[in-house]
Amino acid sequence: MPRYLIERTFPDGLNVPMNEAGADALGGVIMRNAEKGVTWVQSFVSPDKKHTFCVYDAPSPEAIRSTAQMNSLPVDKITEVRVLEPYFYR
Template structure:
C-alpha cells in the first residue's frame, strides 16, 4: 500500500479537545477513512497549530481527498513518500 504525506493548513488553528469529545471525533475520522481503505498513521502539528503534516497509507491520493472531504479536513498537498531510515546505513 502506498504511503503519503498530506499537508494541511488550518487558518484558525487545529483544535482537538483532549477529552471524550476529541476521542469521539478522532474515532469518526478513523471510521470514515476505513470506508475507502485509508489508514491514518501519524500527524505532526506546527507549534501555532496552523499546519499539520499527516502520514497515511492509502490506495490513492483520490481516496485521501475523498475521506478528507467527508471529514471536513483541508488538503493542501499530497506527496507519495517512502521511509529513509538513517540507521539503515550502519
C-alpha cells in the same frame, strides 16, 4: 499499500479537545477513512496549530481527498513518500 504525506493548513488553528468529545471526533475520522481503505498513521502539528503534516497509508491520492472531504479536513498537498532509515547506511 502506498504511503503519503498530507499537508494541511488550518487558518484558525487545529482544535481537538483533550476529552471524550475529541476522542469521538478522531474516532469518527478513523471510521470514515476505513470506508475507503485509508489508514491514518501519524500526524505532526506545528506549534501554532495552523499546519499539520499527516502520514497516511491509502490506495491512492483520490481516496485521501475523498475521505478528507467526508471529514471536513483541508488538503493542501499530497506527496507519495517512502521510509529512509538513518541507520540503514554503514
